[in-house]
Amino acid sequence: MGTNTEERYGVGYLEERQISPRWPALMTHLVNVVALLSVFYVTWWIFQDPRGIFRLYTPYVGYMYTRWLLIILIWMVYIFQFWPMRRSQLDSWHPLLKAAVAIPVAVLIMMLVIHGFFHGLLGNYGIAYFDAERTKDLPRMTQFFAEEYAALAILMFAALASWLAPAWVVGMERAPWQNEKQPVQGITILVVTFFIATILYFVTMHPHMGILYYPWQYFTSIAPPYWEEFANTVSGNFHISWIMCATVVVWLVETIWERYPFRMIENAWMRRLATFFGILAIAWAFHLFLYFAQELFIGETIRGTRNDNAPDWRWLHVGEMMIFMLLPALYINFYCGNWPKKFSTPVNLFVRTAITFTAGVALMVFYYNISHLVLGTQRGISQPEQFPMIPTIWLINIMLVHHWYMDNWPAWRKVATVAAPVAASAVSNAPLAAQPIGSAAG
Amino acid sequence: MADNDNSITRRDFTKGVAVGTMAGALGTMGIYSYSPLAKQHFVKAPAAKENIGEVKSVKVTNISETSWFxxxxxxxxxxxxxxxxxxxxxxxxxxxxxxxxxxxxxxxxxxxxxxxxxxxxxxxxxxxxxxxxxxxxxxGGGFAALIEVEALDGKITRILLDSGWNFDWMDKAFKREGIDKLLADGKIDYFVLSHEHFDHFWGAPVVFKYGPTVRTLYPKGFYPEGMDYLKAAGHRGELIETKPGLYKLFPGAALYNFATPIICRVFGEQSLFFNVKDKGLVTVTGCCHQGILQFASVAQRAVETKKLYGIYGGLHVSPFDEWDPKYDDLVAVFKKWGFEKVGCNHCTGILTARKLIEAGIPVIQGTARNGTKDKAYLGNGDQIVFAMNDVVDIAAAATQGAASAAPAAAGGGMKY
Incomplete structure (x- = not known):
């Protein structure tokens, strides 16, 4: 045929597609928000709501599925770049058809990972607490808590993976496998990030699980955990806090910060390392500062008590506060074309960050005032079964599918896909400033 | 070329300074947050302590701790x-x-x-x-306790804390401990509902069957169902809704209402405390979803008292025998709070009671009768007394792991 027929799958797809709003800005966003929230509410009612059908918000079982759906979507799009979906399918299929294919695939992978890998393999041949069927009949255990504990351990794994997988793309720019074709590149990054997540799981969350059972599992975990003095608690929520901060900062860097200022570093490996560890440094700054902010706002912690004065809850709440910041950041990037863009980069970033943080706080206040009425969660901010990360990540999952697979349909429509000007691998590895991910026009 | 490579525009310089400053500020913010300097920002407001008076003794009879079997x-x-x-x-x-x-x-x-x-x-x-x-x-079983408070002049005031769940079980438990007669004779001065949970509240008709006019206090936060049930259950006396914060009951006794969210869609819990002369504060709780140390901390700031002396009630740690490492935080620091006499019930959890005992906390053990399965905490029919003439040997209690309890029906038995 004489033409280059090499399959690119989704490499550069998000950067190259052109989508435009169907209506004036206000109407477009109104329709979009109503559509997103409608899908969110219907699916929440069906799967999560304690008053709904499946009632997965037990809370940990629903939390586990929500977390794993997130990381699998990230794998499919960020690590595997839509492979094995062909470029022609991404370009020509109706958004609903793409979502109808992607969602079942994501759910299938999620079920395989949770029930096959964690319950079946790890739970039966390695670490008992991953499989509730194995632990439910142990002394003082009930089926309910056996499932909750297994779900907790499995979702902690997802928390680590949902930081590391995108961090390898954003921070390490897929190096040193950036020139590999899919699926080799995806499999490699998946294996590497999963391997690192496993190590981190053992040094962050396994000691938490080790003292979850009586007596403490001295021979198999560090008990009490090594962070006790620093964190003023033996709870692994201390780690959840910084891991969630890192997860959110990855996306802030990738979206509204356009990888600035790290992208200014010309040396590739210096830039990669600075971005990867810079994200971690910023995350730790938030981790410590937001804990301190709570002490200023609520009061000093009382170790050993419950709810909002307990150190373990305060650490958890750091992560919850951060996730509220992520929602507006993603909205600005996905649906507002990373507005504003008319100023210098630092000013643009500052304005977006200010909007994100203001909207995040407003969302948080809104959530805690209405969640018990509409989502079936408990009143108040610190009830032990109150996990705002579940509905927020549930909504983020919907936004990811909507933006990645559905081209922001129906409020936007795809008008064209611009041909890649350079080799596919080069496009996908360039700093994001050269290839804005959110091409939606506000 | 070399000149060009090394040159920097004013704009780039300004941007660099701005970014560097922001990054530095962010980093400093994080480090400062964990430094000792951060502590200086904490507000140390002087506690506005109220004098609620003193009592001579507080005797708690555990009518039923078996919330479920x-x-x-x-x-x-x-x-x-x-x-x-x-x-x-x-x-x-x-x-x-x-x-x-x-x-x-x-x-x-x-x-x-x-x-x-x-x-x-x-x-x-x-x-x-x-x-x-x-x-x-x-x-279903239920939780209820009788609290008999002896004033400094010897007058006895009786409080019924909670009403249990299962009508049949609670009726028999009330009869076993003589609560039916006390209610019928008007000798229960206050019926305090700690919170709206099934095992503490749904047995209310049994209370009102014997004492329909008993003065009843419930915490703000009851749902419409709970409010309707209070009336439908047959209550015809004074009904008092307590607001979050301190509520003085009578000299030496007070309630504290916590606007705390609780599982099974319940909101708000109130607990009792008593100021025992020469000893200090005694807290008596139903479940204590707000956290026992939270309650102790608040009580300590709210009223004038010598020290934290005793606890009876649910410490709400592991009522389902579940666990979470954060509960180990409680076990780790409990001793530092200085409680000299600790009586637990079902909401504490057998596991927690055992861990507290292992940690050297002076937990009073029970007799495991009338349906109670374990001696790790005070069971059905057991009593605990906090009195101004108490002699508590903390060292001995810690060494032995725990003291033993006396059957209520045995004419008093040992006092603790």
């Missing part, structure tokens, strides 16, 4: 209904079941259609219906 059955129901946040009135548990009630598919209104005409005077008939139709009706 089988943990696996209860958690099976909670799991089957959809988890810890499902509305408790929808379980089709007794006494609100529909005919042939299915787990998690009931409603208060439907349950009350049958129950309303039967309470409080036809409790046997009401319970017979529950046995036929409710989900696991025989698993």
């Amino acid at each position: 089988d943990n696996k059955v209860l958690m099976g129901d909670i799991k089957g209904a959809g988890g810890l946040l499902v509305n408790q009135y929808t379980y089709n548990w007794a006494p609100f079941t529909q005919p042939k009630g299915q787990l998690g598919k009931g409603s208060y209104e439907d349950g009350m259609k049958i129950l309303r005409p039967l309470i409080p005077n036809k409790l046997d008939e009401a319970w017979a219906y529950q046995l036929e139709n409710a989900v696991n009706p025989t698993n």
Whole structure:
């Protein structure tokens, strides 16, 4: 045929597609928000709501599925770049058809990972607490808590993976496998990030699980955990806090910060390392500062008590506060074309960050005032079964599918896909400033 | 070329300075947050302590600590209904079941259609219906305690804390401890509902059957179902809703209401504290979902007292024998709070009681009778007394792990 027929799958797809709003800005966003929230509410009612059908918000079982759906979507799009979906399918299929294919695939992978890998393999041949069927009949255990504990351990794994997988793309720019074709590149990054997540799981969350059972599992975990003095608690929520901060900062860097200022570093490996560890440094700054902010706002912690004065809850709440910041950041990037863009980069970033943080706080206040009425969660901010990360990540999952697979349909429509000007691998590895991910026009 | 490579524009320089400053500020913010300097920002407001007076002694009789009989059955129901946040009135548990009630598919209104005409005077008939139709009706028990407070002048004031759950079980427990007669004779001065949970509140018709006019206090936060049930259960006396914060009951005694969210869609809990002369503060709780150290901390700041002396009640740690590392935080620091006498009940959890004992906390053990399964905490019919003439040997208690309890019906037995 004489033409280059090499399959690119989704490499550069998000950067190259052109989508435009169907209506004036206000109407477009109104329709979009109503559509997103409608899908969110219907699916929440069906799967999560304690008053709904499946009632997965037990809370940990629903939390586990929500977390794993997130990381699998990230794998499919960020690590595997839509492979094995062909470029022609991404370009020509109706958004609903793409979502109808992607969602079942994501759910299938999620079920395989949770029930096959964690319950079946790890739970039966390695670490008992991953499989509730194995632990439910142990002394003082009930089926309910056996499932909750297994779900907790499995979702902690997802928390680590949902930081590391995108961090390898954003921070390490897929190096040193950036020139590999899919699926080799995806499999490699998946294996590497999963391997690192496993190590981190053992040094962050396994000691938490080790003292979850009586007596403490001295021979198999560090008990009490090594962070006790620093964190003023033996709870692994201390780690959840910084891991969630890192997860959110990855996306802030990738979206509204356009990888600035790290992208200014010309040396590739210096830039990669600075971005990867810079994200971690910023995350730790938030981790410590937001804990301190709570002490200023609520009061000093009382170790050993419950709810909002307990150190373990305060650490958890750091992560919850951060996730509220992520929602507006993603909205600005996905649906507002990373507005504003008319100023210098630092000013643009500052304005977006200010909007994100203001909207995040407003969302948080809104959530805690209405969640018990509409989502079936408990009143108040610190009830032990109150996990705002579940509905927020549930909504983020919907936004990811909507933006990645559905081209922001129906409020936007795809008008064209611009041909890649350079080799596919080069496009996908360039700093994001050269290839804005959110091409939606506000 | 070299000149060009090294040159920098004013704009780039300014941007670099700005970015560097922001990065530095962010980093400094994080480091400062964890530094000792951060502590200087904490507000140390002087506590506005109230003088609530003093009492001579507080005697607590555990009428029933057996909130439910089988943990696996209860958690099976909670799991089957959809988890810890499902509305408790929808379980089709007794006494609100529909005919042939299915787990998690009931409603208060439907349950009350049958129950309303039967309470409080036809409790046997009401319970017979529950046995036929409710989900696991025989698993319910309930929590209730009698608190007898001796004033400095010797006057006795009696408080009934909570009403349990299972009509049949609570009726028998009330009769065993003589609560039925005390209620009928008007010798219960206050009926305090700690919170709206099924095992603390749903047995209210048994209380009102014997004492319909007893002065009743409940915490703000009851749902419409709970408010309706209070009336339907047969209460005709003074009804007081306590607001979050301190509520003085009588000299030496007070309630504290915490606006705390609780599982099974319940909100708000109130606990009692008493200032025992020469000893200090004694806290008595139903479940203490707000956290026992939270309660102790608040009480310590709210009232003038010598020290934290004693605890009786649910410390609400592991009532389902579940665990979380954060509970180990409580075990780790509990001793530092200086409680000299600790009596636990069901909401504390057997596991927690054991861990506290292992940590050298002076937990008073029970006698494990009248349906109580374990001696790790005070059981049904056991008593604990906090008195100004108490002699507490902390060292001995810690060495032995715990003291032993006396049967209430045995004419007093040992005092602690």
